[in-house]
Amino acid sequence: MADSTGTNDAVPDDLDEPVDPADAAHAADADGPDTTTEDPPPTGSAWWDVVTSRVPTWLVVAAVWVLGLGILVGAAVTILNLFASLLVVTLPLVIAIVLATLCVPPRNALVARGLPRALATAIVVFGGIAALIGIFALIAPSFVEQIQALGPTLVEGREAALEWLRTGPLGLDVNNVGDLVDRARSALGGGATGGAESGGSSGIVGNVLSGVSTAGQFLAGLALMIVLLFFVVKDGDLMVDWFQGLLRENHRPTARALGSRAWSALSGYVRGTATIALADAFFIGVGLAIIGVPLVVPLAVLVFFGAFLPVIGGFLAGLIAVLVGLADGGISTGAWTLGVILVVQQVEGNLLQPIIMRRAVALHPVVVLVALGAGAAQAGIIGAFLSVPIAAVLAAVGNELRLRAQHGHLSSATAPAAPGRPLGGPGGLLAERGESLPAQVAQDNAPGLHPQHEHDEDPEEGPDPVDDRGL
Numbered sequence: 001m002a003d004s005t006g007t008n009d010a011v012p013d014d015l016d017e018p019v020d021p022a023d024a025a026h027a028a029d030a031d032g033p034d035t036t037t038e039d040p041p042p043t044g045s046a047w048w049d050v051v052t053s054r055v056p057t058w059l060v061v062a063a064v065w066v067l068g069l070g071i072l073v074g075a076a077v078t079i080l081n082l083f084a085s086l087l088v089v090t091l092p093l094v095i096a097i098v099l100a101t102l103c104v105p106p107r108n109a110l111v112a113r114g115l116p117r118a119l120a121t122a123i124v125v126f127g128g129i130a131a132l133i134g135i136f137a138l139i140a141p142s143f144v145e146q147i148q149a150l151g152p153t154l155v156e157g158r159e160a161a162l163e164w165l166r167t168g169p170l171g172l173d174v175n176n177v178g179d180l181v182d183r184a185r186s187a188l189g190g191g192a193t194g195g196a197e198s199g200g201s202s203g204i205v206g207n208v209l210s211g212v213s214t215a216g217q218f219l220a221g222l223a224l225m226i227v228l229l230f231f232v233v234k235d236g237d238l239m240v241d242w243f244q245g246l247l248r249e250n251h252r253p254t255a256r257a258l259g260s261r262a263w264s265a266l267s268g269y270v271r272g273t274a275t276i277a278l279a280d281a282f283f284i285g286v287g288l289a290i291i292g293v294p295l296v297v298p299l300a301v302l303v304f305f306g307a308f309l310p311v312i313g314g315f316l317a318g319l320i321a322v323l324v325g326l327a328d329g330g331i332s333t334g335a336w337t338l339g340v341i342l343v344v345q346q347v348e349g350n351l352l353q354p355i356i357m358r359r360a361v362a363l364h365p366v367v368v369l370v371a372l373g374a375g376a377a378q379a380g381i382i383g384a385f386l387s388v389p390i391a392a393v394l395a396a397v398g399n400e401l402r403l404r405a406q407h408g409h410l411s412s413a414t415a416p417a418a419p420g421r422p423l424g425g426p427g428g429l430l431a432e433r434g435e436s437l438p439a440q441v442a443q444d445n446a447p448g449l450h451p452q453h454e455h456d457e458d459p460e461e462g463p464d465p466v467d468d469r470g471l
Contacts, residue, residue, distance in 0.1 A: 091379060092222075098266065102274065103229070124233065147240075178292040251415060254404065254409070256420045257420055261396050261399075262393045266427060267397035268426065275352075277303070277304045277306075281304035291325070291329075293337055299320065299324065302321075303318075322341070323342060363392060367391060400425070
């Protein structure tokens, strides 16, 4: 009892003395039980602060970029593999969409004159096909006749070229050059000749069956492309409305703007390229006719289609025209042919291209070459023709997304009130300088589409100039 009482009496004395907070904390850590709890795991910005405090910032940023690029590359590879595996369907569909950019304007003109949609579409689509068939039917006889007449001259030109390689400054061995030509011909032919010789009649039958199968696939794809083209031209806008109806209501303005920007880029590219190709074919054809080069019409047609292969198409078509001029009239005719082609292509590159194609699409030559290579690897010559317009569409859509992110129209809060028209591109909202961007939001959205957001933003004095040259 005495000890207990003494102890109890000592407690007030201890409490009356001042206590150092550091000593109290030390005593609590040394004697008392650990009743502290661990901090909860960091979330949100706290997690990012923890990562950046322990890992160099440059490494974190690089890792995020690598992850994002890896996801994009993986998605692109998956889409390309899916496209290649379904090439029988996807290739006719893409060709139909590209050709629809040429067919929709005359279809709209006929509908505006009172014709039914189906009849106007049939006139445009099947009338265009009939016109193409007629053009090739007119070209084919003269082409065959002139090729037969030019055949001996072409052989002489080949021999003269080989002789120049042997006796000229290069000093090449003609036999080696001939072997290289034969190997190239064998590689292009896939070794069919060798297989036929080694396999006998079985090789011939196999080649025949392979040819029949290829012809059947081509005709089936052609028929599917024509049917798809008809329905895309006739009901394309209805298909777009149906697809937008599947989306959530707050995503529809952005989807509408992206679709409009993609169609504008594709139609601008196709129509601009067709205009430039027609000008090249006309002026080069006139020049070749004045010089007296044979095969004027076939060469003009070749120049027209070669213009749809940027960078390399014009070079290949011009090279063939120069070779025909060399074979027909010698060095002087070949030189004049080369001069005509160079003059026309310089006028195209410095005058027509900036005027016609500047606002439609702006792709760097490296992007064009990569797209051509990827398209040719996936689908041959058809893939090379289609690769650049697809790249133009992707560049336009990416540019539109960039502009919308800069102007704050991609967040969940602002997406419902985003403009339904594209910000960039020809006729985009940023190209209009007399009207503020938010004032057009309600005007461009569909009626009843979140009207409570129409006046959420303060009016601006006008859009700032934006670099809209593409990605």
